[in-house]
Amino acid sequence: MSFDKTTIARISRLARIATTEAEQERLAGELGGILAWVEQLDEVDVEGVAPMTSVVEMNLKAREDVVSDGANAEGILKNAPKSAHGFFVVPKVVE
Amino acid sequence: MASTIEGATGTWEYVIGLEVHAQIVSNSKLFSGASTEFGSEPNTQVSPVDAGMPGMLPVINMTCIEQAVKTGLAIEGTINRYSVFDRKNYFYPDLPQGYQISQFKQPVVSEGRLVIEMEDGSEKVIGIERLHVEQDAGKSLHDQDPSHSYVDLNRSGVGLMEIVSKPDLRSPEEAAAYVRKLRSILRYVGTCDGNMQEGSMRVDANVSVRKPGGELGTRCEIKNLNSVRFMSRALEYEALRQIDILESGGKVDQETRLFDVGRGETRSMRSKEEAHDYRYFPDPDLLPLRLEQELINGIAASMPELPDAKRHRFMAEFGLSPYDASVLVAEKENADFYEAVAEGRDKKLAANWMISELFGLLNKAGKGIEESPVSAAALGELLDLISDDTISGRTAKEVFAEMFESGKAAGVIVEEKGLKQVTDTGAIEAVIDGVMARETQKVEEYRSGKDKLFGFFVGQVMRASGGKANPKMVNEVLKKKLDG
Structure with a gap:
C-alpha cells in the first residue's frame, strides 16, 4: 500500500498535527515505506490462527467496585493551561 | 402501533432504530477508582486515568461487566464469553484521552429482543442488535463565558451500556414504548437508574422514511435526546423534513442532527461531519474480556422477575386486566407496593385502590410511591375495613384522603370520626x-x-x-x- 498526499493530509487533520505540503510529500514516502515493510508479514499463512492479544497467556486484570481515587480537583487541574471555579477552561466549542 | 404519514405523493412510513446509552449503576468508574456519584463539585471525582494523564493504565471494574451481562440476559441476548475493548478516536475537550474505550467488533452482548405493548393492547417484538460497554465522556458547559467552554470530568470514564435496536420501530409511539420498556427493565434489574433528567439514559435516534415496505431510505441520526417526549417530537419533525426533501425531488444527506427543543426542529451538526472517521482499533492497554460460564450462570440465577413475566402473572393469577397489570408493573416499586397490599386480600380491589386512589393523590401531590404518606400495610388495613364491612367504599375514600393528609392509620380515623358502619x-x-x-x-x-x-x-x-x-x-x- 502506498500513500498519496491527500491521504496524508487527511490523517494529519484527524490527528490534529499540522503538516505543510512539502512535509506531506516526504511523509507519503516514509509512511509508504514503513507499511511496505510491515506488509511482508502477509507472506505468512495465518489461516486458522487466532490473533495474538498478549505475549503472556493471562486474563484481563479486574478491580473490585470500590471508590479509591478522586477528591483531588486541585491536582487534576494543575496542568490545565486555564481553569476557573474548579472547571477546565477551553476555547469555546459550542455547535 | 405503526403510524404512517400522508405526503403529496402518497403514504410514507417511519423506519426508526434507537441507540440508548444507559449509565451503569456502580460505585466507581469503568476503568478507575473515582466515584460515579451525580451532582458533586466539578472535577472532584476524577482519577488521573479519567483525566487522560500520560502513563495511566485502565483496570476494568468487574461489577460494570456483571451489570452488562445482567442487562444482556434481561433483554434475552446472547452473552459473548469473549469480547474486546477498542479505542474510538476523536477530539473533543471533554474527552481527555483523545479516544473513548468502547467495544466495536466484538461486543459483550449480541442479538437480544424486547416486547413492547401498545395502547390498543397489541404487542410487538423489537430486535436488539447488540449491547456493548464503553466509557462516558466529561461534560462541557457553554453558557458560563462568552468565549470559553467549561469542562467537568466527573462523568468522564463512568461506565455506559450502549444498547442498539434494530430498525424495527415504525412510529414515534413505538419508539416511545421501546424506551419506556427498556427503562423499566433496566430499573428492574438495577443496572441503570433510568433517570433521563440527570442524563443516566440518553437516546440517539436513527430515522428514515420510505413508501410502506419499499427500499430503505437514507437515514439521519438525531443525537442526545434526553426525554421520551422530545424524542417523539424530534422524530415527527425529522420524518416530515425528509418527506419534504424527497417529494420535492431532493436527496436526504446522511448526517448527524441535533434537536432544538426551543424551536421544535432538528438541525445539522455540520462541524462533526468530517470527524466521523473513528479509526477503531483494539485497545493495547486491555486484554480481551473472557467470561466464565459459571459467572454467567450465577447472574442468570440471581435475575429478578422481569416486567413481562410479572404482568402475565398479575393477569393469570390475580385476574387483573391487561391495562391494570401494565400500569402496576411499569415501575418495580409500584409492583412491589401492590403485591404487599394485595397479599391475602382481594387482588382487584387492591389494584383499583392503587391505580385510582393512591396514584391519583400521589400525582396530585407530585410524589413518587417511595414518598407515599400511606404505606402498603396502611392501605391494606383500609381495604380490610372495607372487606369486613366496617366501613363502606364511599366512606373509605374519605378515610383514605385523611390518611394521605395526616398519615394516621385507617382504624384510628374511623374511630375518631365515628365512621364505623352500622351493620346491626x-x-x-x-x-x-x-x-x-x-x-x-x-x-x-x-x-x-x-x-x-x-x-x-x-x-x-x-x-x-x-x-x-x-x-x-x-x-x-x-x-x-x-x-x-
Whole structure:
C-alpha cells in the first residue's frame, strides 16, 4: 500500500498535527515505506490462527467496585493551561 | 402501533432504530477508582486515568461487566464469553484521552429482543442488535463565558451500556414504548437508574422514511435526546423534513442532527461531519474480556422477575386486566407496593385502590410511591375495613384522603370520626321504622305502585343514619319492610 498526499493530509487533520505540503510529500514516502515493510508479514499463512492479544497467556486484570481515587480537583487541574471555579477552561466549542 | 404519514405523493412510513446509552449503576468508574456519584463539585471525582494523564493504565471494574451481562440476559441476548475493548478516536475537550474505550467488533452482548405493548393492547417484538460497554465522556458547559467552554470530568470514564435496536420501530409511539420498556427493565434489574433528567439514559435516534415496505431510505441520526417526549417530537419533525426533501425531488444527506427543543426542529451538526472517521482499533492497554460460564450462570440465577413475566402473572393469577397489570408493573416499586397490599386480600380491589386512589393523590401531590404518606400495610388495613364491612367504599375514600393528609392509620380515623358502619339489623330497622313513620304519605304512594320512590327512602335512611348504615343492608331491610 502506498500513500498519496491527500491521504496524508487527511490523517494529519484527524490527528490534529499540522503538516505543510512539502512535509506531506516526504511523509507519503516514509509512511509508504514503513507499511511496505510491515506488509511482508502477509507472506505468512495465518489461516486458522487466532490473533495474538498478549505475549503472556493471562486474563484481563479486574478491580473490585470500590471508590479509591478522586477528591483531588486541585491536582487534576494543575496542568490545565486555564481553569476557573474548579472547571477546565477551553476555547469555546459550542455547535 | 405503526403510524404512517400522508405526503403529496402518497403514504410514507417511519423506519426508526434507537441507540440508548444507559449509565451503569456502580460505585466507581469503568476503568478507575473515582466515584460515579451525580451532582458533586466539578472535577472532584476524577482519577488521573479519567483525566487522560500520560502513563495511566485502565483496570476494568468487574461489577460494570456483571451489570452488562445482567442487562444482556434481561433483554434475552446472547452473552459473548469473549469480547474486546477498542479505542474510538476523536477530539473533543471533554474527552481527555483523545479516544473513548468502547467495544466495536466484538461486543459483550449480541442479538437480544424486547416486547413492547401498545395502547390498543397489541404487542410487538423489537430486535436488539447488540449491547456493548464503553466509557462516558466529561461534560462541557457553554453558557458560563462568552468565549470559553467549561469542562467537568466527573462523568468522564463512568461506565455506559450502549444498547442498539434494530430498525424495527415504525412510529414515534413505538419508539416511545421501546424506551419506556427498556427503562423499566433496566430499573428492574438495577443496572441503570433510568433517570433521563440527570442524563443516566440518553437516546440517539436513527430515522428514515420510505413508501410502506419499499427500499430503505437514507437515514439521519438525531443525537442526545434526553426525554421520551422530545424524542417523539424530534422524530415527527425529522420524518416530515425528509418527506419534504424527497417529494420535492431532493436527496436526504446522511448526517448527524441535533434537536432544538426551543424551536421544535432538528438541525445539522455540520462541524462533526468530517470527524466521523473513528479509526477503531483494539485497545493495547486491555486484554480481551473472557467470561466464565459459571459467572454467567450465577447472574442468570440471581435475575429478578422481569416486567413481562410479572404482568402475565398479575393477569393469570390475580385476574387483573391487561391495562391494570401494565400500569402496576411499569415501575418495580409500584409492583412491589401492590403485591404487599394485595397479599391475602382481594387482588382487584387492591389494584383499583392503587391505580385510582393512591396514584391519583400521589400525582396530585407530585410524589413518587417511595414518598407515599400511606404505606402498603396502611392501605391494606383500609381495604380490610372495607372487606369486613366496617366501613363502606364511599366512606373509605374519605378515610383514605385523611390518611394521605395526616398519615394516621385507617382504624384510628374511623374511630375518631365515628365512621364505623352500622351493620346491626336491629339498629337499621329502627332507623327505617322512624323514616316510614314520618313519611306515611310516601309509603302509601310507594305501595300503590310508585316504586321509583325506593331511592327516596334509601336516601332518607342513609341521611338519618348519618351515612353510616351499611347500604346493602339498608336496601334489603327497606325492601322487605316496604313490600311487607
